[in-house]
Amino acid sequence: MTPYLVICLGIFSLLTIRIIKKSGLKIVLPAALIARALLFFTEPSLSEDPYRYLWDGERIAQGESPYQTSPKISGEERVFYEKIK
Numbered sequence: 001m002t003p004y005l006v007i008c009l010g011i012f013s014l015l016t017i018r019i020i021k022k023s024g025l026k027i028v029l030p031a032a033l034i035a036r037a038l039l040f041f042t043e044p045s046l047s048e049d050p051y052r053y054l055w056d057g058e059r060i061a062q063g064e065s066p067y068q069t070s071p072k073i074s075g076e077e078r079v080f081y082e083k084i085k
Contacts (some may be wrong), residue, residue, distance in 0.1 A: 047053070056066040 055071045061065040
């Protein structure tokens, strides 16, 4: 998949360079401003599970690997979850 992505990005960049040279900033700048304005009202795409990062950090701080046990298994202890409330 990576070679196809590189090829597509190369073709896209060549096409955009041709468009910029032909039309200059008359088309590119308004298009960029419209895209920015449309994206201004959307929510940022952030992680949906910040507690997972806290749990991973707690496991690492204890010298354990966060990949050995799942949060569901250790959640039964409720020790860590009481600390973050």
